[in-house]
Amino acid sequence: MIVTDAWEPQVNGVVRTLTSTVRELKHMGHKVDMITPLEFRTMPCPTYPEISLSLFPSRKVQERIARFEPHALHIATEGPLGLAARRYAIRNKLPFTTAYHTRFPEYVQARFGIPLAWTYRFLRWFHGPAKAVMAPTPVVLQDLQAYGITNGVLWTRGVDLDVFVPQKANVLDSAHPIFLYVGRVAIEKNVEAFLALDLPGSKWVVGDGPALPALKARYPNVNYLGVLRQPELAKVYASADVFVFPSKTDTFGLVLLEALASGLPVAAYPVTGPIDVLGDSHAGAMREDLREACLEALRIDRATARAHAERFSWRAASEQFANHLRPVEEARAETLAAQGSTPV
CATH class of the missing domain: 3.40.50.2000 (Glycogen Phosphorylase B;)
Structure with missing residues (x-):
């Protein structure tokens, strides 16, 4: 039970x-x-x-x-x-x-x-x-x-390796490179650290939470989607160029595995969660400067991200x-x- x-x-x-x-x-x-x-x-x-x-x-x-x-x-x-x-x-x-x-x-x-x-x-x-x-x-x-x-x-x-897969998808209609956040939109997730970055291309946020209205008002140029079912979410991951994980308090971060399984490299702080998931795999970039990590992740091969995710199964x-x-x-x-x- x-x-x-x-x-x-x-x-x-x-x-x-x-x-x-x-x-x-x-x-x-x-x-x-x-x-x-x-x-x-x-x-x-x-x-x-x-x-x-x-x-x-x-x-x-x-x-x-x-x-x-x-x-x-x-x-x-x-x-x-x-x-x-x-x-x-x-x-x-x-x-x-x-x-x-x-x-x-x-x-x-x-x-x-x-x-x-x-x-x-x-x-x-x-x-x-x-x-x-x-x-x-x-x-x-x-x-x-x-x-x-x-x-x-x-x-x-x-991670469900049959749902989150590399695929040809273009469901995010915005300028590349596309930087993506998926998860709860709450203060402990540190989402604003991502939205405040000066990055090329465009930013997307997928999810809902108590901080969403304030962030929408403060960052109107960011693209926002609500909560998605897994098949639609898999297409969103596949359409982006970098998955940004700004949280410093997560114990693991399942979305990290979903992004990697979809062939999406990760940018994150070198903290618990990203350190444990990414390890020394070269499937993501971990830096104290999150902008630096985002730009570095653009150079990571998507096949490297998928190969690392395949080590994890439910x-x-x-x-x-x-x-x-x-x-x-x-x-x-x-x-x-x-x-x-x-x-x-």
């Missing part, structure tokens, strides 16, 4: 990761049940209305877990549903795993000015009882360890996820063995 506060119709990396993982787990023969906000009365998250917060979910979450009797329980998020599932699991001595998908403390600091130490204290409390905390990159694991979260394991990400990532789960019976047997008893 997977419990998540992030789910459709949200469009973000967490939702895409979970939908892809569930699909692959089912193909591998597992039975998967999910608890999501779609089952509950919700309210919009303050300052982020596209995120739905479930109201008073504890009783139903407990009933759903008890009825399903999962062999393994995974709590994907730290929201109301995750808290309810965590409470039930601890009360009933049910082993569980958790995940650290996004740099939550950095987001909270960017939005509300709350010190990082306060939020990491909450994360230590939330993830402490988990048998494993799945994080997307080695750098993120190191960051968690530095803040006292020591039960981390690596759960990497994948099947491999989902097998990694499944191997980290902690089956209930296995955990109970270990407990009995520690107590000097033999399970019946």
Whole structure:
């Protein structure tokens, strides 16, 4: 059973990761049940209305877990549903795993000015009882360890290599070179660092978010598209010349893999996310000067970008996820063995 506060119709990396993982787990023969906000009365998250917060979910979450009797329980998020599932699991001595998908403390600091130490204290409390905390990159694991979260394991990400492919497309009607951003348009994504650059050609932004109206007003010469379905998005990637990833707070950045799989070189800061995805592949340019990275990425062969993306698949990532789960019976047997008893 997977419990998540992030789910459709949200469009973000967490939702895409979970939908892809569930699909692959089912193909591998597992039975998967999910608890999501779609089952509950919700309210919009303050300052982020596209995120739905479930109201008073504890009783139903407990009933759903008890009825399903999962062999393994995974709590994907730290929201109301995750808290309810965590409470039930601890009360009933049910082993569980958790995940650290996004740099939550950095987001909270960017939005509300709350010190990082306060939020990491909450994360230590939330993830402490988990048998494993799945994080997307080695750098993120190191960051968690530095803040006292020591039960981390690596759960990497994948990309749909059949949807995001190099193709001849020309759906972006503007001057070349075309520089593209895809993702949430929010303060923590640092989109303005891209829009403010003095670059040749044209710029495009694909996505939605709370910062979009202000950025549209401030940068009217930029081209804006809303949220796109994957087939249309794949054509947009293929039509651009450079994918610009200005975020300094992402733990991974699935859009990086989508762009690379489409044959689109990446320009980014040398920070967590781009460092872990690009490595020493030469499929992108990472510079402290983002404009310099954008211009350098123009010289990268598109075949190099695609070849690097082919190292990532959702099947491999989902097998990694499944191997980290902690089956209930296995955990109970270990407990009995520690107590000097033999399970019946």
